[in-house]
Amino acid sequence: MTDGVLPARTGRSTRPLLASLVGVNTMMQARDALWGYVFLLPWIIGLVVFFLGPIILSFLLSFTKYDVITPPQFVGLANYETAFTGDDLFWPSLWRTFEYSIVVVPVGLFGSLLLALMLNRGLPGTGFFRTAFFLSTLTPAVALALLWSWILNPDIGPINVALRAIGIPGPGWLADVHWALPSVILINLWGSMGGNTMLIFLAGLQGVPQELYEAAAIDGASGWARFRHVTLPMISPTFFFNLVLGVIGALKVFTTAFVVTGGNGGPNYALWFFALHIYQQAFSFFKMGYASALAWIFVVILLAFTYFQVVLSRRWVYYAGGDE
Amino acid sequence: MSEKVFAERAARAVGVGRRRGVGDLLLYVPLIIFAIIFVFPFFWSVSSSLKPPDEILSFPPTLLPSVPRWSNYVRVFERAPFARWILNTIIVVVLATLGAVLSSSLVAYSFARFRYRGRDLLFMITLGTMMLPAQVTLIPQYILWSKLGFVNTLLPLFVPQWFGGGAFNIFLLRQFILTIPREFDEAAIIDGASRFHIFRAILLPLCVPALMTVVIISFIANWDDYLTPLVYLNSEMQYTLALGLSLFKNYPETGGEPLQHLLMAASVMTILPPVLLFFIAQRYFVQGIVMSGIKG
Numbered sequence: 001m002t003d004g005v006l007p008a009r010t011g012r013s014t015r016p017l018l019a020s021l022v023g024v025n026t027m028m029q030a031r032d033a034l035w036g037y038v039f040l041l042p043w044i045i046g047l048v049v050f051f052l053g054p055i056i057l058s059f060l061l062s063f064t065k066y067d068v069i070t071p072p073q074f075v076g077l078a079n080y081e082t083a084f085t086g087d088d089l090f091w092p093s094l095w096r097t098f099e100y101s102i103v104v105v106p107v108g109l110f111g112s113l114l115l116a117l118m119l120n121r122g123l124p125g126t127g128f129f130r131t132a133f134f135l136s137t138l139t140p141a142v143a144l145a146l147l148w149s150w151i152l153n154p155d156i157g158p159i160n161v162a163l164r165a166i167g168i169p170g171p172g173w174l175a176d177v178h179w180a181l182p183s184v185i186l187i188n189l190w191g192s193m194g195g196n197t198m199l200i201f202l203a204g205l206q207g208v209p210q211e212l213y214e215a216a217a218i219d220g221a222s223g224w225a226r227f228r229h230v231t232l233p234m235i236s237p238t239f240f241f242n243l244v245l246g247v248i249g250a251l252k253v254f255t256t257a258f259v260v261t262g263g264n265g266g267p268n269y270a271l272w273f274f275a276l277h278i279y280q281q282a283f284s285f286f287k288m289g290y291a292s293a294l295a296w297i298f299v300v301i302l303l304a305f306t307y308f309q310v311v312l313s314r315r316w317v318y319y320a321g322g323d324e
Numbered sequence: 325m326s327e328k329v330f331a332e333r334a335a336r337a338v339g340v341g342r343r344r345g346v347g348d349l350l351l352y353v354p355l356i357i358f359a360i361i362f363v364f365p366f367f368w369s370v371s372s373s374l375k376p377p378d379e380i381l382s383f384p385p386t387l388l389p390s391v392p393r394w395s396n397y398v399r400v401f402e403r404a405p406f407a408r409w410i411l412n413t414i415i416v417v418v419l420a421t422l423g424a425v426l427s428s429s430l431v432a433y434s435f436a437r438f439r440y441r442g443r444d445l446l447f448m449i450t451l452g453t454m455m456l457p458a459q460v461t462l463i464p465q466y467i468l469w470s471k472l473g474f475v476n477t478l479l480p481l482f483v484p485q486w487f488g489g490g491a492f493n494i495f496l497l498r499q500f501i502l503t504i505p506r507e508f509d510e511a512a513i514i515d516g517a518s519r520f521h522i523f524r525a526i527l528l529p530l531c532v533p534a535l536m537t538v539v540i541i542s543f544i545a546n547w548d549d550y551l552t553p554l555v556y557l558n559s560e561m562q563y564t565l566a567l568g569l570s571l572f573k574n575y576p577e578t579g580g581e582p583l584q585h586l587l588m589a590a591s592v593m594t595i596l597p598p599v600l601l602f603f604i605a606q607r608y609f610v611q612g613i614v615m616s617g618i619k620g
Contacts, residue, residue, distance in 0.1 A: 021441070022440045022441050023439075023440055023441030023442075024439060024440070029439065032438060032439070032519070033438060033439060033440035033441075034440075035438060035519040035520075036434045036437075036438025036439070036440045036443070037434075037440060038434075039430045039431065039433055039434035039438070039519075039523070040431055040434040040435070040446070042427040042430060042431060042486065042487045042488050043427070043431040043434075043450070043487065043488030043494065044446075045487050045488075046427075046484065046487025046488035047446075047449065047450070047453070047488065049468075049487065050461065050465060050484050050487065051453050051456070051461060052449075053464065054460070054461040054463075054464035054465050054468075055456075055460060055461060055464075057464040057467075058460050058461070058463055058464050061463065061464070068467060068470060115358065118351055118354060118355055118358075121348060121351060123348055123351060123352070123355075125355075128359075129355050129358075129359055131603075131606075132358075132359040132362050132363050133358065133359070133362050134602075135362060135363065135366065135599065136362050136365075138544065138595070138598045138599050138602050139366075139595050139598075139599075140547060140548040140550075140565075140566055140569075140594055140595065140598065141548055141550055141566075142548075142550055142566045142567075142569050142570045142594070143569065143591040143594045143595050145570075146569065146570070146587060146588075146591050147365050147366075147368075147369050147588075147591060148365065150368075150369070150372065150584060150587075150588065151365055151368060155383075156380075156381060156383060156385055158368060158385060161383075161384050161385055165384075190361070190362070190365070194358075194362055196613050199610055199613045199614060200613065200614060202614075203614040248455065248457075252457055252458075254551065255550045255551065258550075258554075258570075259550070259570045262573075275457075275459060278459045279459070279551075279555075282462075282463050282466075283466075283554075283555055288463055288467065291459075291463055292460075292463050292464075294459075295457070295459040295460040295462075295463060296460065298457055298459060298460065299456070299457060299460050302455065302457055303455075306455065
């Protein structure tokens, strides 16, 4: 990475001390480099105070018992032990989060791709449809949750009224143990399918060279074959980007479930997701040490998922520009 | 066959649209269905927000209010300190966005135009912070703010934005500055301009489209943010709109009046600003999202 950016290392001994400290050759360049550091300063402070410091602190806290008021007490691995063996909500909240993600990620991705494919035909009125799809993403998450708990109202919500009109008794949706999770999945799909993911797919689709489609058509490829052998490989980097972001976003599910249940996790903990579990431990029970341990388990899970996706991507992502 | 291809290519070259078949016309069916699915909830909330309380509970529900009751919107302000929440939200959004724009552009300038030890490593770390779940930094940050005595103030909501403005904004602006020819800087250096002058007088004006993107993304992110106010704010006069709206349901009943119409009126007012901003600056917004996805 640094090759070609930093000058060759020969002649190090003849360089002024300051210049070699900042990794350049002459005093002129060193003065320039110092300006670089000056402009970077806000971010260096921000990085230390709001990211690196907190990460280290939360790692240390995860080995303690700490309620913010009394000083932290070292407890060794006890928090991690509690999480894996002594916490009745740990595994269920983790599984619930996976259950949610395993539906939301693929349905969301293919839904967004489908919407993008329809918009990509460039029919008259495309701008209108794109904006209509995108509106839902602009809705603040809280308003989204309130809007949908009203629409899914079991008695007078329009969905159950419509179902009743055709003779189907509608479920209790968010109030029902079995329907709460599907309801939140529905709400969040509606709130994200027409959003950034779709726009990124649309840009990816527009980047596919027309010549490839023409060549495929000359070879007699059908519509499906063109999609399968031209479109899909050409947009696979876009797909990969959306997949990684989609998985991270899904595992972090929080606001919708928090607002529709008032933070209590819904009927029989049906909406007690992992991020909510961390939040409750930290800010309802003030178990900062335990919550930090949970947060670190969460980080490891997110990193593991991302790592596996990067490894697996070598099998299916095609970069037209060669190795990037 | 190839004649057809040639004809199509020629047609495109002279600006004639793609040939439309029956298939394209049929495409309007799913497009319209999806548009209804995406727009109906908005329609329903606006319609509910204008209904009188008895009509909201009437069965079967009516699609439109018999007489639109605009006073619902006034009632929202009487019922809860809604005006105060709007003011708090505006303070947070304006100060956070200003901080993000100023500091992220300065940092992006440093990453894009200077050569120094550790630059590339720091840039990689910057990108890495985007992956980090908020939960892991939230707890220590909360402890920090609580030790400083600033819990239940608006400071934790916007001050961090003044220190770099977040990895995404830095990344976006760095990519943009890299597309501006270095010759512009070099010409100014020969004329004796300082590094800061180059930033302010040459690069910033050229960066306006990217800065607009940062403004919009930052505005919407801060307007929508729920977790941060939820953690830091605990008295109702400090609430932001998002937080107040979620607790609106809990406001004491006055004379057993049902709340749903007021809740929907409050929701509509919360949704409106980001939507309006999007319509005004759609071009920049879409560009920014797309830029982040393509040049990854």
